[in-house]
Amino acid sequence: xxxxxxxxxxxxxxxxxxxxxxxxxxxxxxxxxxxxxxxxxxxxxxxxxxxxxxxxxxxxxxxxxxxxxxxxxxxxxxxxxxxxxxxxxxxxxxxxxxxxxxxxxxxxxxxxxxxxxxxxxxxxxxxxxxxxxxxxxxxxxxxxxxxxxxxxxxxxxxxxxxxxxxxxxxxxxxxxxxxxxxxxxxxxxxxxxxxxxxxxxxxxxxxxxxxxxxxxxxxxxxxxxxxxxxxxxxxxxxxxxxxxxxxxxxxxxxxxxxxxxxxxxxxxxxxxxxxxxxxxxxxxxxxxxxxxxxxxxxxxxxxxxxxxxxxxxxxxxxxxxxxxxxxxxxxxxxxxxxxxxxxxxxxxxxxxxxxxxxxxxxxxxxxxxxxxxxxxxxxxxxxxxxxxxxxxxxxxxxxxxxxxxxxxxxxxxxx
Amino acid sequence: xxxxxxxxxxxxxxxxxxxxxxxxxxxxxxxxxxxxxxxxxxxxxxxxxxxxxxxxxxxxxxxxxxxxxxxxxxxxxxxxxxxxxxxxxxxxxxxxxxxxxxxxxx
Numbered sequence: 001x002x003x004x005x006x007x008x009x010x011x012x013x014x015x016x017x018x019x020x021x022x023x024x025x026x027x028x029x030x031x032x033x034x035x036x037x038x039x040x041x042x043x044x045x046x047x048x049x050x051x052x053x054x055x056x057x058x059x060x061x062x063x064x065x066x067x068x069x070x071x072x073x074x075x076x077x078x079x080x081x082x083x084x085x086x087x088x089x090x091x092x093x094x095x096x097x098x099x100x101x102x103x104x105x106x107x108x109x110x111x112x113x114x115x116x117x118x119x120x121x122x123x124x125x126x127x128x129x130x131x132x133x134x135x136x137x138x139x140x141x142x143x144x145x146x147x148x149x150x151x152x153x154x155x156x157x158x159x160x161x162x163x164x165x166x167x168x169x170x171x172x173x174x175x176x177x178x179x180x181x182x183x184x185x186x187x188x189x190x191x192x193x194x195x196x197x198x199x200x201x202x203x204x205x206x207x208x209x210x211x212x213x214x215x216x217x218x219x220x221x222x223x224x225x226x227x228x229x230x231x232x233x234x235x236x237x238x239x240x241x242x243x244x245x246x247x248x249x250x251x252x253x254x255x256x257x258x259x260x261x262x263x264x265x266x267x268x269x270x271x272x273x274x275x276x277x278x279x280x281x282x283x284x285x286x287x288x289x290x291x292x293x294x295x296x297x298x299x300x301x302x303x304x305x306x307x308x309x310x311x312x313x314x315x316x317x318x319x320x321x322x323x324x325x326x327x328x329x330x331x332x333x334x335x336x337x338x339x340x341x342x343x344x345x346x347x348x349x350x351x352x353x354x355x356x357x358x359x360x361x362x363x364x365x366x367x368x369x370x371x372x373x374x375x376x377x378x379x380x381x382x383x384x385x386x387x388x389x390x391x392x393x394x395x396x397x398x399x400x401x402x403x404x405x406x407x408x409x410x411x412x413x414x415x
Numbered sequence: 416x417x418x419x420x421x422x423x424x425x426x427x428x429x430x431x432x433x434x435x436x437x438x439x440x441x442x443x444x445x446x447x448x449x450x451x452x453x454x455x456x457x458x459x460x461x462x463x464x465x466x467x468x469x470x471x472x473x474x475x476x477x478x479x480x481x482x483x484x485x486x487x488x489x490x491x492x493x494x495x496x497x498x499x500x501x502x503x504x505x506x507x508x509x510x511x512x513x514x515x516x517x518x519x520x521x
Contacts, residue, residue, distance in 0.1 A: 120518065
């Protein structure tokens with residue numbers, strides 16, 4: 001992946017430049033939390049917006065809820081190949097993964113992995129998740145400043161991921177590391193490209209060993225993702241890079257996203273004390289609040305498609321081969337579909353009607369796991385703490401894809 | 416006014432009066448029948464209004480269209496009688512229709 005040279009100029013005032021000059025691929029917009037007005041202007045004045053820059057080439061930004069829904073649910077017109085992020089993969093290090101495939105191969109591979117996160121399987125995991133959440137929360141200091149991202153958000157999602165992979169538990173932070181490496185562009189992780197590849201190949205090596213072990217065992221009742229991939233008809237003969245690609249998909253998909261919604265929820269409740277009061281007075285609002293957190297955070301800011309034919313979208317003529325970027329982060333703030341979209345409202349009506357999981361055949365496979373983790377976490381937080389108080393500015397990730405936090409300093413107050 | 420009988424996974428019954436032209440998904444959400452999430456709002460794009468049509472009614476209701484069938488593929492509990500509620504438009508001929516709900520929506 002290439003590193004955009006965005007540091008040459010300061011971030012402009014989005015209303016002080018011609019609308020055609022707006023470039024929402026600048027990864028500083030999420031990092032500095034200034035993305036809102038850029039997308040607001042596009043939604044109002046140029047909802048399907050063309051950009052050409054030296055880093056990502058030509059791409060269309062789709063910014064309104066209903067246009068995004070249209071693109072997401074028309075996979076014949078908008079291909080997910082070869083990549084679902086705005087940046088192309090380097091041709092000499094391609095990682096095929098089913099999220100970036102079209103039918104029929106997508107359908108075959110997704111079906112192998114899906115049962116592990118199907119609601120029926122999750123119901124069996126609820127007790128275990130709750131026990132782990134309790135252990136994590138009970139280990140936290142009261143009245144003492146610490147980084148919520150590291151001690152709770154990362155720890156919880158990483159433990160969950162280790163469970164789903166049946167990954168050696170004491171080595172679970174390797175999963176966190178590989179997830180971060182996979183989504184790092186140049187400066188984001190401070191890692192240069194050669195190092196990045198070396199780490200990803202370590203990940204492949206590790207999981208190849210696990211796959212060989214699991215392949216020798218009969219497929220059992222307690223399914224884990226590695227066993228499923230090892231035994232699944234359409235996945236057991238995957239080439240190494242394809243195996244790595246799908247692992248990265250599952251690691252990032254199960255890690256970065258929920259992690260950042262866990263952190264985001266704490267931040268939003270602190271920014272909206274009235275909503276925190278609502279939650280204290282009525283913890284039954286938690287399932288609804290979880291959807292609202294996921295909307296308001298939008299942990300993955302975009303997904304990318306490629307037009308498979310010449311077509312019209314939002315009055316613009318799209319040419320076959322053009323990149324079409326669906327900015328979920330923008331659609332989730334579209335006031336044509338969502339009332340008072342810039343407000344965080346824990347008891348919002350129709351809170352499930354958000355874009356964060358995407359729609360259509362690529363809709364997030366782990367959505368129910370994510371919701372369950374967040375629900376259990378908040379149930380257990382409310383039993384223990386009067387407040388998780390944010391005591392400093394969050395440090396956000398520099399990326400145009402992962403919308404998240406590196407640090408969120410908090411102090412816990414007990415009841 | 417067609418009446419639809421929704422039966423939850425645990426057997427709880429909900430009889431709702433609705434209007435021709437509404438969809439099965441809307442009939443459920445209009446009347447607060449639990450177990451229908453309808454995340455996408457009726458766009459045939461999420462499979463969270465999955466229902467099982469009573470076999471006696473299959474001929475009247477018909478099978479899923481191509482996009483619907485693709486989305487139903489995402490539902491782990493899919494059966495031969497599976498449909499997405501948002502894709503069934505209610506007619507007067509559907510008075511008395513029985514649909515069952517899955518244990519979970521995907």
